[in-house]
Amino acid sequence: MISAAVEPDPIEPGGEDALAVALARAAAELGLELPEPAEVREGRVEFGVMDDRLVVVVQYRSDLRYRVRCRKQGAWLAYGVTGELGEAARAVAAWTGGADLEGTRAAAPFVGFNAWALDHEREPFDRVEVAWRAKIDLAGLPARNDRPYVRALLEAAHAQPRLRRLMPVTSHFMLWFSATVEWPYERVGYSVDPRPDGFVVRAGGKHVTTAATAEESVAVVVAHLPDEVGPAR
Structure with missing residues (x-):
């Protein structure tokens, strides 16, 4: 590119x-x-x-x-x-x-x-979809090539319809989800901390599990989402 x-x-x-x-x-x-x-x-x-x-x-x-x-x-x-x-x-x-x-x-x-x-x-996307695409693109820039697992997590989460309706929020590469599109964000469900040796799933900062792949960590997040959540408002 x-x-x-x-x-x-x-x-x-x-x-x-x-x-x-x-x-x-x-x-x-x-x-x-x-x-x-x-x-x-x-x-x-x-x-x-x-x-x-x-x-x-x-x-x-x-x-x-x-x-x-x-x-x-x-x-x-x-x-x-x-x-x-x-x-x-x-x-x-x-x-x-x-x-x-x-x-x-x-x-x-x-x-x-x-x-x-x-x-x-x-045909412009809505704000949530734009945020997803922009974060995935940013994770793929040359300066981030030493952390391919970050982009892998974003892509795996975006592939899940229920998560794709939520606002993606990242901090120091950790990914979590919001039911609102603007600050202050309303945190929903678990977060995932992508690392070279695995993907750490957390609930409110507490360790839940460490998954070997991005897809496995995202599956845990989806399984524990509240029944009624999204789209982000």
């Missing part, structure tokens, strides 16, 4: 707005025009425009790469990393100019997205 250019395009040292200035310069060199940033911080620029659209560019200082994330309809739908500032500018220009996911990828091929994002773009 993610591609990176071989030769990065460095940013000259500057103030807090150095990345924003460099992005605007790169866009101008390509004959593109970017909107005024909605928020600027050191190494981070956010552009918010019409149609609930948001795009964020973050500079990785360690190796001069640029991460781009695109948001619409309440969900982060696309993500990519590139070593070329001009490519990041192309992605920003496309997304803020109204391009859809496929149009943005055509303009900036390093930007990737999953099939569910296309479905959401065409």
Whole structure:
């Protein structure tokens, strides 16, 4: 899903707005025009425009790469990393100019997205389903590749119809479920703590069992759900 250019395009040292200035310069060199940033911080620029659209560019200082994330309809739908500032500018220009996911990828091929994002773009999911998809995607990012068991747990829980109707909540990778979609969350049933050597099921912090697989731990959670629960409200 993610591609990176071989030769990065460095940013000259500057103030807090150095990345924003460099992005605007790169866009101008390509004959593109970017909107005024909605928020600027050191190494981070956010552009918010019409149609609930948001795009964020973050500079990785360690190796001069640029991460781009695109948001619409309440969900982060696309993500990519590139070593070329001009490519990041192309992605920003496309997304803020109204391009859809496929149009943005055509303009900036390093930007990737999953099939569910296309479905959401065409017919938006509800907040609970968006939360599930976003958490599963986040668990699959390269920075999380050393914890595949976290994504395995999320996918196993999402596959269960009764759990999929509840709001997924995570804290330090532990997964629990809420009957409400907003804070303060209303905890329902057991929680699962995914670990390299097993999946620890807990009830109110008390150890219930340790399962060998994500599916087994989720089965325990489902078996002990209250009869009348969900969908999250």
